[in-house]
Amino acid sequence: MTDPTPSNLSRLRGFIGDFTRLVERFDDEAAILDSGRSLLAGLVAVDDWLPDAYAQPDPVHYRQYLLHCDPHERFSVVSFVWGPGQRTPIHDHTVWGLVGVLRGAEHSQRYELQDGPPIPSAADFLPVGSVEAVSPRLGDVHAISNALTDRPSISIHVYGGNIGAIRRSVFDPLTGERKPFISGYANNALPNLWDRSKSVPQAA
Numbered sequence: 541m542t543d544p545t546p547s548n549l550s551r552l553r554g555f556i557g558d559f560t561r562l563v564e565r566f567d568d569e570a571a572i573l574d575s576g577r578s579l580l581a582g583l584v585a586v587d588d589w590l591p592d593a594y595a596q597p598d599p600v601h602y603r604q605y606l607l608h609c610d611p612h613e614r615f616s617v618v619s620f621v622w623g624p625g626q627r628t629p630i631h632d633h634t635v636w637g638l639v640g641v642l643r644g645a646e647h648s649q650r651y652e653l654q655d656g657p658p659i660p661s662a663a664d665f666l667p668v669g670s671v672e673a674v675s676p677r678l679g680d681v682h683a684i685s686n687a688l689t690d691r692p693s694i695s696i697h698v699y700g701g702n703i704g705a706i707r708r709s710v711f712d713p714l715t716g717e718r719k720p721f722i723s724g725y726a727n728n729a730l731p732n733l734w735d736r737s738k739s740v741p742q743a744a
């Protein structure tokens with residue numbers, strides 16, 4: 541996969557290394573989210589590292605590109621690309637998750653489940669650089685949408701597992717009916733984090 545714009549992949553490589561240390565050190569969700577929030581805020585603070593291949597919107601649906609999955613599936617890192625007006629259905633996660641906005645802006649609408657339609661609760665505007673957490677403990681049901689109507693937005697999500705293997709649910713907004721789903725990935729190839737020759741000046 542060629543990348544027309546050089547990207548600073550060392551930033552993503554460093555984040556993955558730091559997050560790996562974090563999940564080795566803690567298995568407590570609150571501790572992981574507390575430190576993980578700072579790590580993700582650092583990653584999305586500078587927009588120079590996401591290769592263009594993982595930043596491409598789809599005309600109809602939002603896209604999710606896997607950037608990294610921990611070998612023991614303790615966490616995964618995913619780039620979500622939202623075209624103008626695109627949104628998720630109302631969904632849960634069943635594991636902890638962090639959402640950090642890299643480009644543009646997003647809305648996160650949280651819901652409370654009941655018999656019948658889900659009840660909207662907190663609504664958060666997520667500007668670039670912000671980080672939001674979800675989990676069954678904190679509130680696990682929401683819908684995210686691109687807050688911009690004229691251009692894509694991109695957020696980087698970290699989940700407490702391989703989100704492409706986790707059985708979870710979407711909810712009908714009118715009836716509350718629960719439907720099982722497993723989210724897939726738009727990409728078959730991952731960014732090559734390990735070609736470090738490009739950071740070394742080439743001989744003339």
Ligand SMILES: [Fe+2]
Nearest residue numbers: 631633682684
């Ligand atoms: Fe979500």
